[in-house]
Amino acid sequence: MNAQPLLNYINKYISLTEEETLFLISKVTFRKYLKGQYIVQQGDICKKQCFIISGCTKTFYMDAGGQEHIVLFAIEDWWTSDMGSFITQAPADFNVQCIENTELIQITYEDNEEILREIPKLERFFRKIVESAYAASQKRIIRSFSLTAKEQYLFFKEQYPTIEQRVPQYMIASYLGITKEFFSKIKSQLAIEE
Incomplete structure (x- = not known):
């Protein structure tokens, strides 16, 4: 598989040297999921953050009554995971499930930490992504009330x-x-x- 979609996405925001690019590529894995498969399950620790090459996922909370509450859809060039669980390495509050056959680039928690140490400008890049996701989530909450x-x-x-x-x-x-x-x-x- 090809890491180019991820590199194209990153290059919209920052420039990586050839050495940095090769290091980043050495730390990612590729995975294909079938429609219906789970990437993350509620209660498990989210070990990977995922960049979608192709496909579509839903992030949802399953309540005690078995009711599904969808909080997010993700498609090509978007990130998907239970970010709270990934950051804290605590059990996931959400499920992430494929709505379509989905191809992902995945970065483990440990490799992500190493990437951020070795390529400091990626730390700022990922911080900006998390800040943007947080702001969007806050606006969504307000829209649901107003x-x-x-x-x-x-x-x-x-x-x-x-x-x-x-x-x-x-x-x-x-x-x-x-x-x-x-x-x-x-x-x-x-x-x-x-």
Whole structure:
């Protein structure tokens, strides 16, 4: 497999020397998952952070009643894992499951620590990614309090136009925190308005 998608992504933000690039490549692994396979399971310690080359994943919390609460979808050129578990090496709060056959570049916790020691500019790069994810998560929480379900759906469509075609409707409903029946009503209402 080829690390070029990850290198292209990193090169949008920082430049690596040839030596740094070779060191980084020596620390990554490639993995293919089938649709339905788990990358991380709730309660396990997340040992790897993953960069998606192709495919789509969902990050979700399973409550005691067996209800799935989707908090994130991830597609090509996005990172996926239970970041809280990865950073703290404590049990994961979330599951990460493949919605499609998915190819990943993975970096273990230990290799990540070594990469950050050897290539300090990558530490800033990864810090920026985590800060951006944290800010997006905060904004999502505020939207869930301040927007109607219909407004949240319209925001989702605008922000992530390609995801809706790739995931089942009931998963989008879960992401929005509504029932699939209510989601169908919203879509019907929007179709009438168009």
